[in-house]
Amino acid sequence: MASNIKKSADFDEQNLEASDSEGGSFQPKAFCPKHEDQILTFYCDPCQTLVCVSCTVVEHRPGDKHNPVEISSIAVKKKEELQKQKAKVKPREKFVRAALNEVKMGLSELSTSADTAIEQATAYFDHLMAMLQDRKEEVITEIDSRRKEAGKCMETQIEVIEFELAGLKSAAEFCKQSLEHGSDVHVIEAEGQARQRVEELLAMPTDLTARPSQVVFSEGMAVADFRDDVARAGCVQVQHTGRVDASKCVVKRKPAVVAFSSIALLYTIGKNGHRCSVDKDDVTATLTDPLGQAIPTQLQETGMGLWEISYTPEVTGNHKLEVKINGRSLTMYPYDVRVQSSHAPVVTIGTWGLCNPTDIAVSINGEIAVVEAGLRRIKTFNTNGDSCRCFLVDGKCPWGIDIDSNRQFVVTFLSTGQAIRVYSHDTILFKTLRLDCLRNPTGVAVLKDGRMVVADKQQKSCLLLKPDGSFIREIGKGQLQYPWFIAVDESRDRFYVTDCRAHKVFVFDLEGKLKFSFGKQGQNEGELECPTGIRVDPAGNIIVINRDNGHLQVFDPDGMYQRTVATVKRGCHQGIALTPDGYLAVVCSHRQWGCIELYRYK
Template identity: 50%
Template sequence: MASKMANDMDRQSLTCQICMSLFRAPKILPCLHSFCRECLQELATKQQPLECPTCRKPVSLPDQGVDGLKNNFYVSNLLDFAAVKKGAGPGVPCQVCEGGQDGGKSWCVDCATWMCGACTTVHRKLPGTKEHEVVPAEVLKAEKDVSKFQRKRHCHKHKNQELVFYCESCNALVCTACTVVDHRPGTDHNPVEVSAIADDQKDKLRQLLSQVDPRLEEMQEALKEFDKEMMKLDSSRIESVNQATSYFQHLADLLQKREREILSQIDSTYRGIGKTLESQKEEVELGFARLASARTFCGQAVDHGDEMHLVEVGEQAQRRVEGLLQERINLKPEQDKVQFSERVNVADFKKDVERFGIVSSTVNVDVSKCRVVTKTPVVGLQCTSVLETADEEGQAVAVNREAITATLTGPAGTRAVPTLLQARDEGRVWDILYTPEVTGRHRLEVKVKDRDVAGSPFDVMVRSRDSAVITIGREGSEEGQVKKPIDVAIDGEGKVVVLEQVNRRIQVFNAEHGNVLKCFPIESEGLFGTDTDSSGNLFVTSYGASFGVRKYSREGELLATFNPEYLRHPLGVAVLKDGRMVAADKQQKSCLLLQPDGSLIREIGKGQLQDPWFIAIDESRGLMFVTDNRAHKVVVFDLEGNLRFSFGKRGQNPGELSSPTGVTLDPAGNVIVANKADGRVQVFGPDGRYLRTVTTSRGAPHGLALTPEGYVAVACYTGHCVELYRYK
């Protein structure tokens, strides 16, 4: 014990880490680190809240401030012990008279002071100190236990009384006098001898220490594992670098090989075309020489030959020239050139390159910062929930597939629905794919590194196929509310553009949550159709006194108005990629194909349409689909104005139409048609063959549009909303 205590008394263990001097009145912070009282007081005036200088743990000071912190008497005792050992040596002056270096010396335990023989005699005679415990130097030198050098602690109220009791009710050390006056035993106070409390605290601390040692051993083993993992990390980095280098070198070799093949083909093609042109040129040069020679001969005969010469060679020359003139020589060079074509677009290839391997890790993942976005699924159709992984700073971080688990269970804990994980953005985003088999509330549990991400498990309500997944708006005129929506379109960013006939405005909504993003008025009556172009501009048709087609920027600024005399009662409108427009004209019973500036290209469907409403264009096939409301059918023209075919007849059976309104196309060329009369939204093949019914709406559906995520947006005219249904 003595040697251990001696080792504890090195200067570092007795040094305050703020002032770097020996402790002066050391105070203990809640984190068990000790500092000088004055150092903490000065630090507290500069730093709010106070943090421990060693471990940076925030400190909540008691009401008394730094003075309210516990004193570190163990350190004080070590300092006393060190002072005693030093003072027992020769040449150390008395701490009272600062002399008396020689002769007998004594240590006052109560005052913690080293005294010479003369001062010791006086100390023992003074009334205030005569009861102090004074120990001669010879005894001190023989003492090996630091516990013997503990200062006696006196009551701040009764100065001559030692603190020997502990009031459990007040949580305070008290003296014998206090137990009679201020802490009399009873209902409010319970003083107990310090020795009894100390023994109990020792037992508790020993029990805790018995738990600490195994934990320390466990942590030491963990540190060894960290060292091993760091070594493995270095190895994995080197291995990954080698793998990535080899992988991309292989890709580069393939590209270089293909480059050599293409360059060789270019040279071969060049030589082939050049050889053909050389042959053609030689043939023309030979014909030119023959004909020029014949011309020279004939010219000389005509200009300079006598009659006898003309008679002798004239017929021969005539046959020669006639023969040369009749020779079939190709005077037009072969119209060919060496041309390289990109079979894979560079922009598309760039996207593919970004998927050529990912670097992932799970060390930095913070599950509390990960996010899962769930979308309302439909029974029997594949649905996607999205996991976005992040680090403790909330920044996106890539993880590997093995670190993620996603489990979807059916209603009432029925069997799990199979899930599939697909990586995006180099493993920073993961699509969770599943196809529920029954409707009702499902439970989606998502874990990263075997820990639930924030919000997991998630409630996922699976709906039937004919139920609206998202409903945008409700009846009203406030922003976000809707009244008589007549048409709907999807802009280039996938947002839902809604044209309201009564409120005379455009509102743009988020397709995922249905919240309004922007709103601007349309200064016109009789609003009917809307569409967007490739630049995000909006087109709106109106009939009546202010008829025409209006072009707006995505911010709602009016850019142009087209109202030529040949456009009289426009309804639906569709915009092509090159900026041309097609507008249905109710009064003229036809559709007008217009240039981007509004000038007329041609009229389509004259005499073949009764009541054209909405239009959808399949540019890949050059076809235009027009709903004929009164004829209860869809009529299909090409953009040259030729009637190609039509489908539908009046009725309410599958494949029959009843006052068709909105029409749109899916990427496969299938035709989606809404019926105003019975509310059905049906799907037909590219040739007009009936495929299925998406839903039956009770809101008199008008305009239709298909979102990039595969939802059919239906403008419910009398339902005063836009409903989104799962389409695929």
């Protein structure tokens, strides 16, 4: 075998030399790094190494571990692979080349657009300065005019006062002369004249009130406020205007409910496949109801290439939304927008595929997290119902959940050594709190400073804990029968706990004092029947759901009934949560399976 390889190598070497001597394309010979006088003529496939003839005799002898093959046969395969790689690169190369041309074109237009922007900015601020200059001249003219008016008024007043003063002096002088030089007869006659003159002078006194003596300039607008307004004057953006491709633009419809403000999201996409800005005048959105009547819409760009189309439908049913950019429709047909009753769920998440869901919480960015007790896991969704992520939790029977200000998941467990577990936003177990003071924790609420309020149905009380799980105080002992879920209103220094057996909501302050309770057992509006889930809206209103009849009701901060949002008809109901964009999420379950339903909340 070795001799055959040697002969083949000699033959290839001769052919290479002949090719070079015959004027073929020059290919430099590659020598073996271990045997410097030997040319690399073989390829050991298991080692993926080029070798020479001497290597095939020693280090790479043919056998189980080595298989030297002539370079020419391997080269054919490698050329085929190179052709495949080349074919893979071609489309991307074409796309990148087009993008490069697009950027070069944009670069060539950059100076022109910047010069135009400078001209516009110059004209804008020149106009502002001209307005200020005009106002300055108006104010100065007005100051001069007011000075003249006030001066004339005061000059007239001086004349009147001087005239009265002269009369008074004359009367006084007459009396003086009569007293000093008059005879008795003269005095008697003068007294009557003087009395008449004085009475006339005193009967018509001159207005001696001082007239305005100063012209004062008032700013009318604080310099600091004006400075802030000036700082906001003019906005500079880098836009890809004019490169939008209507065929690539996308509209995402949000759930719509009658009589509620609803939105659809428009993404304006450029020819390069990226979001780009468009002039507002180039975008139109037309919404029509089932009868073909136009519904007013508003367009607002909330980010680069992201628009909100807002509207308030007045009737239920299938509406049509048509969006045009530069007069061109985004699709061949308008988008369907289904408008539902305010008492109907606008989104159903999980579609009865959640295993024994119990509690729910929403993060500050709108991520919905639900506890699946049956599968011992936490699953998260967005408000469109799209699944975001899922992770298992350690321990049996997870039950309550809340999300703290650091977006950590705080989970209670009914039967795991009275544990509370905290998972990071990245779903990693951060800490485990095993507390002797807990027996059977259900609901949990986390305060802004990290303290926790936990309901314990076995102890029939709530516990206020430090962030590290240290006990602070027990609340509600002897007052609660079966505490379930908790909502906190820190602005009022109080928290609310549902009591499933008492059919009430109890309200305590964080010092442990019972403020009041509300609720009457019954099936009517405003009555409670095994209340479970509870939340507080930004205005302090209390939202409560009844486990069995599904009444989702709103009470004011003092516990007075306000309205019923909906009657949730699916199964029994546990935790509820309020999303930042105005939806109420309700956990529904039936025979170990369940879902999440979202209702519009105003």
